[in-house]
Amino acid sequence: MTIYKTLRSSFAALLLLSGASIGIATNAAQADAIDDITKAGVLNVGVFSDFPPFSSASADMTLKGYDMDVAQALADALKVKLNPVAVTGQNRIPYLTEHRVDLLMSVGYSKEREQVIDFAAAYAPYYIAVIGPKALEVKGKDDLAGKSIAVNRGTLEDTSLTAVVPASADVKRFDNYNSVIQAFISGQTQLMVVGNDVGAQVLARQEALAPEQKFQLLTSPSHIALNKKEDRLKQAINDTVAKMLTDGSLNKSSQAWLKTPLNPENLKD
Numbered sequence: 001m002t003i004y005k006t007l008r009s010s011f012a013a014l015l016l017l018s019g020a021s022i023g024i025a026t027n028a029a030q031a032d033a034i035d036d037i038t039k040a041g042v043l044n045v046g047v048f049s050d051f052p053p054f055s056s057a058s059a060d061m062t063l064k065g066y067d068m069d070v071a072q073a074l075a076d077a078l079k080v081k082l083n084p085v086a087v088t089g090q091n092r093i094p095y096l097t098e099h100r101v102d103l104l105m106s107v108g109y110s111k112e113r114e115q116v117i118d119f120a121a122a123y124a125p126y127y128i129a130v131i132g133p134k135a136l137e138v139k140g141k142d143d144l145a146g147k148s149i150a151v152n153r154g155t156l157e158d159t160s161l162t163a164v165v166p167a168s169a170d171v172k173r174f175d176n177y178n179s180v181i182q183a184f185i186s187g188q189t190q191l192m193v194v195g196n197d198v199g200a201q202v203l204a205r206q207e208a209l210a211p212e213q214k215f216q217l218l219t220s221p222s223h224i225a226l227n228k229k230e231d232r233l234k235q236a237i238n239d240t241v242a243k244m245l246t247d248g249s250l251n252k253s254s255q256a257w258l259k260t261p262l263n264p265e266n267l268k269d
Contacts, residue, residue, distance in 0.1 A: 033232075034230075042080055042083045045102065047068070047087065054197060071105060074240050077236060085100070087104070093113070097117065097227065103226050104225040106222045108126065121238045124221060126195060128157050128193060129199055130161075130216075131199050141165070149191045150174060151171060151174070152176065152177055153173035157195065158173060161217060172189055177198050221268065245264065
């Protein structure tokens with residue numbers, strides 16, 4: 001009888017422990033990123049610290065740029081403080097999956113990345129464009145015939161240009177973006193092909209040359225990345241981006257930082 005009572009007591013104890021474990025697991029499953037963010041009062045956002053015009057240090061050493069405008073709007077929507085966390089291309093996805101940050105800005109979509117992380121709606125245009133002086137008429141790839149064009153060797157810009165450029169064009173390939181920009185602004189080439197991040201800096205600084213975007217070669221918008229199964233947080237992000245599109249604040253950021261009006265078509269993958 002004593003052995004029976006002991007076994008029964010042990011079994012009851014195991015049931016209690018199992019129930020407690022299930023309760024803990026259930027609570028953990030119910031808790032999500034928004035609960036954690038709200039409780040902490042802080043939204044930790046992974047950003048590149050030297051990626052103008054999307055995010056870079058200003059004169060007062062705070063990060064400014066297109067990404068920072070959107071990150072601040074997200075923090076405001078969640079009624080918490082924004083804490084930007086500097087990340088690199090190598091560590092940023094581990095920072096997210098290890099919950100060192102809640103979100104990542106400026107993440108391009110890929111099927112490989114989607115196996116590990118989730119993507120909210122596109123919020124930032126990223127595209128490769130042909131840029132030239134306003135006085136030079138170029139409307140499409142056929143107009144590149146006979147033109148000299150600077151491009152960064154071996155980049156996506158290079159392959160995108162090579163795929164469409166007429167044989168008569170003079171493509172000059174350089175080893176870095178600074179050389180591409182210098183070739184263009186010095187008149188060594190009539191045109192240059194760069195991403196809109198690089199192009200925005202040239203459009204902002206070369207008023208005398210009056211450069212403009214002629215046409216786009218490739219569009220691959222940036223998304224805000226988050227961990228999988230965070231449906232409430234994903235919805236909050238999507239709602240905030242939609243509101244910024246509707247009220248014009250995203251267009252305002254585009255004109256301030258990218259030096260061009262926001263074209264919603266550039267937010268489509």
